[in-house]
Amino acid sequence: MDRLIELLPKLWLSAWETVYMVGIAMIVGGILGLVLGLALYLTRPGNLLENKAVFTVLNVIVNTFRPIPFIILLAAVQPLARVVIGTGIGNNAAIFGLVVGSFFAISRIVEQNLLTVRPGVIEAARSVGASPLRIIFTVLIPEALGPLILGYTFIFIAVTDMSAVAGLIGGGGLGNFAIQYGYRLFEPAVTWAAVILIIVLVQFVQFIGNSLARTVLRR
Amino acid sequence: MPLIALSNVTKAYPPRSKGAPPTVAVDDVSLEIEEGDVHAIIGYSGAGKSTLVRLINALERPTGGRVTVAGRDLVGLDERALRQVRRGIGMIFQQFNLFESKTVWGNVEFPLKVAGIPRAEHQKRISDLLHFVGLVDQAHAYVDQLSGGQKQRVGIARALATSPQILLADEATSALDPETTRDVLGLLRRVNTEFGVTVVVITHEMDVVRSIANRVSVMEGGRIVEQGEVFDVFSAPRTEAARRFVAGVVPTVPDADTLATLRSRHPGRIVSFSFADGGTDQSAIFLELNRRGVGFELIHGGIEDIRGRTFGTITLALTGDDASIDEALDRLTAVATIVKAA
Numbered sequence: 001m002d003r004l005i006e007l008l009p010k011l012w013l014s015a016w017e018t019v020y021m022v023g024i025a026m027i028v029g030g031i032l033g034l035v036l037g038l039a040l041y042l043t044r045p046g047n048l049l050e051n052k053a054v055f056t057v058l059n060v061i062v063n064t065f066r067p068i069p070f071i072i073l074l075a076a077v078q079p080l081a082r083v084v085i086g087t088g089i090g091n092n093a094a095i096f097g098l099v100v101g102s103f104f105a106i107s108r109i110v111e112q113n114l115l116t117v118r119p120g121v122i123e124a125a126r127s128v129g130a131s132p133l134r135i136i137f138t139v140l141i142p143e144a145l146g147p148l149i150l151g152y153t154f155i156f157i158a159v160t161d162m163s164a165v166a167g168l169i170g171g172g173g174l175g176n177f178a179i180q181y182g183y184r185l186f187e188p189a190v191t192w193a194a195v196i197l198i199i200v201l202v203q204f205v206q207f208i209g210n211s212l213a214r215t216v217l218r219r
Numbered sequence: 220m221p222l223i224a225l226s227n228v229t230k231a232y233p234p235r236s237k238g239a240p241p242t243v244a245v246d247d248v249s250l251e252i253e254e255g256d257v258h259a260i261i262g263y264s265g266a267g268k269s270t271l272v273r274l275i276n277a278l279e280r281p282t283g284g285r286v287t288v289a290g291r292d293l294v295g296l297d298e299r300a301l302r303q304v305r306r307g308i309g310m311i312f313q314q315f316n317l318f319e320s321k322t323v324w325g326n327v328e329f330p331l332k333v334a335g336i337p338r339a340e341h342q343k344r345i346s347d348l349l350h351f352v353g354l355v356d357q358a359h360a361y362v363d364q365l366s367g368g369q370k371q372r373v374g375i376a377r378a379l380a381t382s383p384q385i386l387l388a389d390e391a392t393s394a395l396d397p398e399t400t401r402d403v404l405g406l407l408r409r410v411n412t413e414f415g416v417t418v419v420v421i422t423h424e425m426d427v428v429r430s431i432a433n434r435v436s437v438m439e440g441g442r443i444v445e446q447g448e449v450f451d452v453f454s455a456p457r458t459e460a461a462r463r464f465v466a467g468v469v470p471t472v473p474d475a476d477t478l479a480t481l482r483s484r485h486p487g488r489i490v491s492f493s494f495a496d497g498g499t500d501q502s503a504i505f506l507e508l509n510r511r512g513v514g515f516e517l518i519h520g521g522i523e524d525i526r527g528r529t530f531g532t533i534t535l536a537l538t539g540d541d542a543s544i545d546e547a548l549d550r551l552t553a554v555a556t557i558v559k560a561a
Contacts, residue, residue, distance in 0.1 A: 124316035127276055128330035128381070129305035138329070142320035216320075218361060 004189050007181055011190075014177035015197050021091055021163050021173055025098035026156055032103045033155075036062070037110025038136065044111075048122065048132050066104045070162045073101050078169055094163065094171030102159050109151040117143045146217035153209025157202050164198075174198050220290060221251035222417050223275055223385065228284035230270050244270040246441035247284070252419060252434075254384075257411050259420045259428040259449070261464055262438030268421045271438070272387050275419065276308040277301040289384060306334050309378030309416075313390035315370040317362040323349070323373050324358045330380040348376040352406060368399035375406055379414070386410055388420045392427060404431050425468040429453065429525060437461045453523065454495040454530035470521040471532050472558050481518050482560075485536035488544060489560035491520065492551070495530035503554050504533075511547040513539040534560075 004011075036058065042048050043055040068076070074097040081096040082088040117140055125139045141148070164175025174194045182191030230245040244267045252258045262268045273279040274286055277293050286293045288304060296304065317326050327345045336344070349355045352372035362370060371391060378386055388407060392400040408431050410416045420432060428435050428449060435452050437445040437460050445452060445461045453469060456462040465471065472491045473481060481489060492504055501522075508515050515535045522531035537544050548557060 118314070118316070120312055120314050120316040121318060123278060124310070124312060124318075124377075125329070126278060127305055127308075127310040128333050128377070129302040130329075130333045131302060134333065138332075139318060139320075143318065145320065218363075 001189055003185075003187050004193055007190060010181065011174075011177060011193055011197070014172055014174045014194070015201070017091055017172040018160065018163055018174045018198070018201070021095050021098060021166060021171065022156065022159050024095050025102055025159055025163070026152075028095075029099040029102035029106055029159070030152060030155075032099070033106025034110055036103065036107035037114065040107060040111040041114040041140075042132075042136075046119075048126075048135065062104045062107055065100075066108065070097075070101050071165045071168060073097060074165060074168055089170035091166065091171045091173075093169050094166035094173075097166075097169070098159055098162055101162055102155060105158065106152070106155050109155060110148065113144045113147040113151050114140060116147055146213045149209055149213040149216060153206055153213075156205050156209070160198065160202060160205075222254040222256075222289055223250075223252040223419070224285075224287040225250045225271075225274065226285045226287075228271075228274060228281045228286060230267075230274060230279060231282045243441050245274065245281070248441075248443050249284075250436060250443060250446070252417060254417055255411070255415060256434055257408070257418045257420065257432045259422060259432035259435045260438055260443075261422055261425065261428055261435060262460075263423055266438040267441040268438045269389055272389055272419060272421050275385070276305050276310060276387060278305075306330070306381050307383050308385045308387060309381075309383040310387040310389065311371065311374040311378050311391045313393045315362075315367075315374045315394075317370055317373055317377070319362055322359050322361055323354060323365070323376075326362065326373055327376045327380050330377060334381045336381070344380065345376075348379060351379075351409075352376045366399075367395050368402055371395065371399075371403050372406065375403075375410065379410065379416070382414075384417060386416050386418045388418060390421055390423070393422070393424070400427070401430075407431055425464045428464075429468065433526075437464065450495075450525045450528050450530070453525060469523050469531075470519065473519050473534055473560075477519065478560055481534070481536070485516065485518055487514075487536045487538040489518070489534060489536055490548065491532055491534040491558040491560070492555040493530075493532040493558070494555040495528075501533075504551060507547050507550055508535075508537070511539070511543040513537050513544050513547050 040055065040058050040062070043051040043058065045052055045055065074094070077097055077100050078088040078093065081093045085092055085096055087093050121139065121143060122135060125135045163173050166173050167176030167179060174197055178191045178194035181187060182194060226249050228245055228248045229243065231241040231243045234241050248271060260268045260271060270279055274281050275288060281294065288308070291304065293301065293304060318329065321329065324345060327348055328341055331341050331344060346355065349358055352375055354369060354372050354376070357365060357369065362373060365373065392403050395403060404427060407418055411418050420427060422428060432449050435447065435449050436443045437452070437458065439460045445456065445458045452461055453465055456465045472493070478489065515537050517533055518536050519534035520532045522529055551557060
């Protein structure tokens, strides 16, 4: 317990690092995933910008990258991180890995949630002469907004989970804190302090996500 | 010139698997719809009528033939030009297809925004439309709070927002109960008579055709097999498909099963008389039978009225001596179509 009090400043810093890594990864990965998810949905046969070739290629890419276990992906994209953001270690390199990892998962979630919009609703928008761009932003996304919010909430928690292995490439965060100062030094209290903070963070985000979705869905 | 003209239009979808023949949804259809008509297209599901109606507002593109709307040839127009055309054609759907993320107001406003109508004009236009469909009080409700009939009214208001010349109704009442169906059909009739909108109604229910259409096309297997004034098709269907639809709503010559039941209950000769619109005075039939001393009992049939014109088939059981009956029937062939039951 004394050990934990000693480590408190580090614990707060680690919590902040988790929020920072997951937050940036969610913003960047979220936007990229939205774009890729929209592309998957729109090019799907029978949909607004039907294009079988593009759809097939995108589908194969997503299916290739999505099942890679994150701890391996993080190591595998390290050279790419060096090229893109100039470093292969630390929090920013971990963010790069998180973006790559979440990007494909988000695109799939986005695609699946957009598929819940009844095709007839899109047809109705087409029948009044709306352009594809207008349909996407004023019909498709608003109609799927509730499930999309829940989908992003789900992904936020998955990315928080993924961020726990950031220590592999020298990143920080609560996961790294729990392993380095709790697990390796035989201090269960320290490990559990990190666990509790993660639970609080996840509960908080889930609560926000649920209430936003409820507002949007009006129930 | 007809407002809508389809000539030799075909719509085929590529085969699902290689080597299979393509699916032909619409097969060499020619159809002309005049301005001000309420034109019904009736057929069973899979007859191609939903595809046909989507060729009119270019939601589907034909694989052959020519589609002309208000003098404009749609084939060859690019997507941007087609969007412009669609703004002049409203459409309502069986499943309503309203935007659940928007209020009633928002649904009706959507086409106005798409058409780029200045915001200042929205207020008046939307409130006029909501008055017309009787949903002023629900303006700010979300559509999941409405009943089926109210949803279709929103659909109609949305379809009429940009004052289109044409309204396409794709099975618009098929998801509604009989009473709501009557309300919605009444509204569609008013759209036609008060605003002069040409209405194309897709349906599988002959009742719908009878209550609002003046012309009808019967579709089967991607083709239009019969076409004409509703009265003519009802009173004298020429094809088997049309006869089947008419028989569903209008009592006609009894079929074999009905005949067997009738025969078991009624002695004497069973004869059906069909007549249409002033061609026969019913009383002429009864007078003639009376005069010959032939007894008769009305056992089947009925009289129909379509927009003030009547037609019908009545089936009588005749009793009396054979010679008198034959003589009476001979005379009556002049005034009605007679079918003698075997």
